[in-house]
Amino acid sequence: MMRLRSTTLLVLPLLFIPFPAYGQARDPGRIQNSPSSASSEQTSDHAPVPAAGSIPATAQRMSKQTRYEIIRDFEMQLVYARTAFPMGKKGLQVKEGVITPNGEELVQALTLWGPAVKPGDPAHISFVRIKDDHIYFEINGGPVRRKKWYQHIEVSGAGGPVASAPNAPQDNAHGSFVSLYFEKYVPEMTPQQVRQLLYPVLDFNARNKEQAYLDTVPPKVKEAIQAHHVLVGMNQEMVVHAKGKPPRKVRERDGETEYEEWIYGEAPADVDFVRIVGDEVVRVETMKVGGTKIVRTEKEVVLQQPDKDKEAKKEPTERPANAPTLRRPGEDSEDVPKPANGASPLPPIVPPDLPPPPGGPGDMVVTR
Numbered sequence: 282m283m284r285l286r287s288t289t290l291l292v293l294p295l296l297f298i299p300f301p302a303y304g305q306a307r308d309p310g311r312i313q314n315s316p317s318s319a320s321s322e323q324t325s326d327h328a329p330v331p332a333a334g335s336i337p338a339t340a341q342r343m344s345k346q347t348r349y350e351i352i353r354d355f356e357m358q359l360v361y362a363r364t365a366f367p368m369g370k371k372g373l374q375v376k377e378g379v380i381t382p383n384g385e386e387l388v389q390a391l392t393l394w395g396p397a398v399k400p401g402d403p404a405h406i407s408f409v410r411i412k413d414d415h416i417y418f419e420i421n422g423g424p425v426r427r428k429k430w431y432q433h434i435e436v437s438g439a440g441g442p443v444a445s446a447p448n449a450p451q452d453n454a455h456g457s458f459v460s461l462y463f464e465k466y467v468p469e470m471t472p473q474q475v476r477q478l479l480y481p482v483l484d485f486n487a488r489n490k491e492q493a494y495l496d497t498v499p500p501k502v503k504e505a506i507q508a509h510h511v512l513v514g515m516n517q518e519m520v521v522h523a524k525g526k527p528p529r530k531v532r533e534r535d536g537e538t539e540y541e542e543w544i545y546g547e548a549p550a551d552v553d554f555v556r557i558v559g560d561e562v563v564r565v566e567t568m569k570v571g572g573t574k575i576v577r578t579e580k581e582v583v584l585q586q587p588d589k590d591k592e593a594k595k596e597p598t599e600r601p602a603n604a605p606t607l608r609r610p611g612e613d614s615e616d617v618p619k620p621a622n623g624a625s626p627l628p629p630i631v632p633p634d635l636p637p638p639p640g641g642p643g644d645m646v647v648t649r
Contacts, residue, residue: 340468343411347469352409354472355418359405361484361493362398362420369394370424372458373482374415380481397421397457399518401494404483407456415462416475418483422456459483494522501582511555514582515562520555527555 343351364380366373367390374381382390397420398404408419459482461475476485487493495503498519505512506523515523520543527543534540540563543555549570556564561584567575 336468336470336474340470343467343469348411351411351416351472351475355406355409355475357405357407358485359403361487361490362400362402362404362482363480363484363493363497364482365391365399366397366404366420366457366459366482367391367394368397368424368455368457372420372424372460374460374462375479375481376462378478378481397455400497401490403490403493411467414464414466415460416467418459418461418479420457420459423458424456491522499582499584505582511553511562511565512581513562513565513577514580514584516560516584517557520557520562524553524555 364373365387367387371382371390371394380387404420406418406420407422408417410417459479461478476483479485484493484496487496495506498506502512502515502519505515506519509523511520511523524543524545527545529544531542531544532539533542538558540556540558543557544552545555546552548568551570552568554564554566554568555562556566563578565577569575
């Protein structure tokens, strides 16, 4: 009897040990919500993005499963632009961190077609296509408006098939694209590595438009914008980010130079007069409350400007062999006379070898 009682006392404490409910150990959701898993998940989200050079040169071609993963990961994703994208079919190309077009060529494309997005503007990746040697990302709908589902429907009747909508694609004036090129083929990589390769043009980590724009400007300009301070040499967009849109604008002329005066503040507070010529701040005048006037005209920041005279300084390219010319066959350019007054003489007319036969139209024939 005593042995039975001691056994009962040994078994009863085991009944109060908390066991997990049935199926709890196999519930992935509960495991992920544990403190240890949450910390590991947070660490993975904030892990540094792999560098572009981490892709080995001997990497295999991208598998079909990875293609599907990248398309699902990037399509319809909201990003922020780090550079300006021209509208239309003149998009951007990125290869080994170099953006094409750039410099003067990019300025010409933006002037001709207009910007689809500017640095710091939000944009969404609307379409992704992985080709042989590059990955194609459409921005804000791309350069061509795609067909809707109902545009593929064709209704047949007594008079023959009737199309529900025109099948010809229409140009989309608001979209653009970027193509990520590789040396031979698209290698096997992770979505994080693709983000790193696209970082020169797209920012996937910015939280808002202001942060995305500040990452594209020089450090000195970034500090001035965060302090709401205008530097001589800034452009208009930088001034707007630093001080906001001007409450008042005044257009004046100083000799042959036209300028705009952006006025911030009202008396009795400090008043800033920001003078802008073209797209550059050339003068900042601050009227203090006590009547002190501070004027700054020396350039405080130098921005990278495209060389407008670069095209004019280029050496003339060679003319193609089939270029049109007014010279006769076999005539050399050195044989053409070059008069001092600059007027080119008419080429000499060679008389025909044989006189024209009589009796032609308009000729008078005398007979006896």
